[in-house]
């Protein structure tokens with residue numbers, strides 16, 4: 117794992133632990149033994165630490181964090197490096213991150229290849245740099261930069277690292293050769309000034325001021341998240357305490373974080389995100405054995421908000437797009453609007469003026485689908501109506517080349533029904549983007565019973581190419597995301613039973629959701645849900661009234677319909693579940709006593725006896741109903757693994773990453789407890805079929821060994 121050789125009186129310790137040269141036990145042993153061996157070798161003048169393959173170590177081995185670790189620990193390896201009698205040079209390329217950067221900071225000199233990046237991403241894993249990174253970085257950069265880098269986890273370029281004093285030289289060309297050349301230029305110089313444990317923090321006298329300012333920012337930006345504050349405390353320690361005591365404080369804070377629930381969830385999320393990109397179909401095809409097609413051109417049908425957003429995602433990645441809209445005026449507006457959105461990106465520094473021009477150059481509008489005969493993929497994004505979509509796909513089937521993929525941005529409709537009107541159902545799939553499509557990271561890809569592995573491989577690959585996190589779902593009503601989301605339904609019932617919208621929003625926000633469900637509803641528009649409910653009623657041949665309490669034997673809440681009838685459509689009308697001060701253009705929701713009156717009236721009319729509802733019940737009702745549906749989704753093979761579900765929730769519904777996702781959250785609460793509460797709610801609310809307990813969950817609780825491993829967490833020891 118660490119190859120040792122001597123060349124030109126340099127001991128070269130080449131770290132070889134693909135793919136990212138993580139500092140696993142054998143690497144730590146190899147480094148420790150290598151440095152001791154080189155230090156004792158009279159033929160060696162200096163030691164060079166370098167990574168084989170694409171990178172210097174990108175951190176500690178995160179997989180080791182879930183099992184009892186073994187010495188030598190990284191700080192021990194580090195101190196052996198620093199106390200060597202020979203100068204140690206770290207030669208950085210790729211991504212020198214976390215423990216990797218710490219190893220470099222124990223070295224006496226650091227040389228970086230021009231494209232290298234360095235950083236401390238531990239905060240994203242709910243940790244802090246635990247091998248004295250929080251004590252050493254401020255000694256090089258000063259407190260402000262160290263606080264910013266460590267609490268944000270930001271990776272900085274070699275050039276920036278040089279400016280900050282993190283590296284001593286940036287080189288081009290052969291890194292080892294350049295490192296040797298640099299080493300020769302400093303050989304013989306005293307090592308003591310190069311040992312960071314012997315240096316002070318330059319701006320230590322300012323620490324209280326910097327700490328308070330940074331803390332204020334962090335508490336605003338990362339509400340409820342523990343690690344950034346611990347990072348800050350440890351950096352403060354680096355300035356206030358003697359080195360050894362600061363290192364002890366860091367160790368204590370690191371251990372607290374490591375044993376906590378947030379880090380467990382964040383480490384799980386790291387692997388879950390990568391696992392979601394791997395897929396297996398029931399027919400044996402998988403991401404490992406299926407090759408994607410190359411997409412060189414695309415068309416998007418429908419130039420509304422979704423269609424325009426999807427077009428932006430594609431052109432930003434250099435894929436030429438024909439945007440189709442029957443209505444010329446709408447098309448014109450959409451093209452202009454896309455220009456404005458990209459202008460906004462330029463203003464925010466996310467793209468250059470030239471990049472914006474390049475994007476617009478590869479975007480063209482068309483008023484008919486006749487022009488799509490040569491494109492590699494078509495993404496239809498018209499409104500949610502099966503008949504309309506089928507008409508479009510029937511036409512596309514005749515016009516497009518036989519190899520073209522035909523995809524729908526439907527958020528609920530059965531892909532098999534859409535594919536059934538084409539002669540090539542193997543080429544049909546769902547590509548469900550989330551609004552706003554050019555911002556939201558999730559792409560929910562859907563396969564039907566006839567979708568081919570090549571089609572699946574291509575849409576999954578396309579998602580990656582356009583910067584999305586792709587998750588695969590089998591077709592069903594609502595797929596993973598919308599089928600599983602029971603929060604809105606239960607929240608409305610809770611309001612009928614005694615809670616108020618702002619109570620529920622507060623509890624959900626305290627849990628970590630960025631916005632409560634009623635605020636989200638106001639933002640997206642009360643009319644959206646209303647049309648969906650009307651459409652559903654039409655399909656079932658029923659009429660919804662303001663007194664409707666059951667639909668086909670299922671409990672129904674007409675509270676939102678009352679808002680619709682009152683013209684309270686949400687933010688856009690200045691009133692919805694909340695009131696908004698439109699005069700001042702404020703988006704701040706204000707609690708409205710009229711809504712409370714409306715709710716009380718509604719309950720009186722329906723003779724619902726209101727009661728006190730606890731925050732605990734709100735969380736359980738909103739989340740456990742969702743989790744129960746998640747298990748049904750797994751049972752039916754709609755989602756292949758719980759990680760896929762959790763990633764959908766993190767990126768589609770902004771579920772707090774530090775809670776892992778609803779399935780991981782359930783595992784942390786304990787599946788037995790969750791199951792018992794689901795059974796209790798099923799007894800209490802027999803007219804809500806989402807409380808009917810999942811068989812898979814029941815089996816996991818009673819006979820966990822009989823459940824295939826992919827149906828439960830690969831990356832965590834879940835509590836049963």
Ligand SMILES: CCCCCCCC/C=C\C=C\CC(=O)SCCNC(=O)CCNC(=O)[C@H](O)C(C)(C)COP(=O)(O)OP(=O)(O)OC[C@H]1O[C@@H](n2cnc3c(N)ncnc32)[C@H](O)[C@@H]1OP(=O)(O)O
Pocket residue numbers: 135136138174175176177178179189190191211213214215216237238241243244245246247387390391
């Ligand atoms: C007595 C007790 C004393 C205890 C003392 C303890 C002292 C502790 C000391 C030190 C602690 C240090 C903390 C750390 O260093 S935490 C790790 C910090 N580093 C990171 O977070 C980096 C994570 N990785 C990445 O950001 C990316 O992987 C990157 C390196 C940028 C490469 O990206 P890319 O090229 O896109 O590749 P992938 O992300 O797909 O990764 C490829 C596979 O490698 C796996 N991987 C990546 N990093 C790690 C890692 N650090 N550990 C283990 N595995 C890693 C990744 O999962 C991919 O594999 P797979 O697809 O199978 O999941």
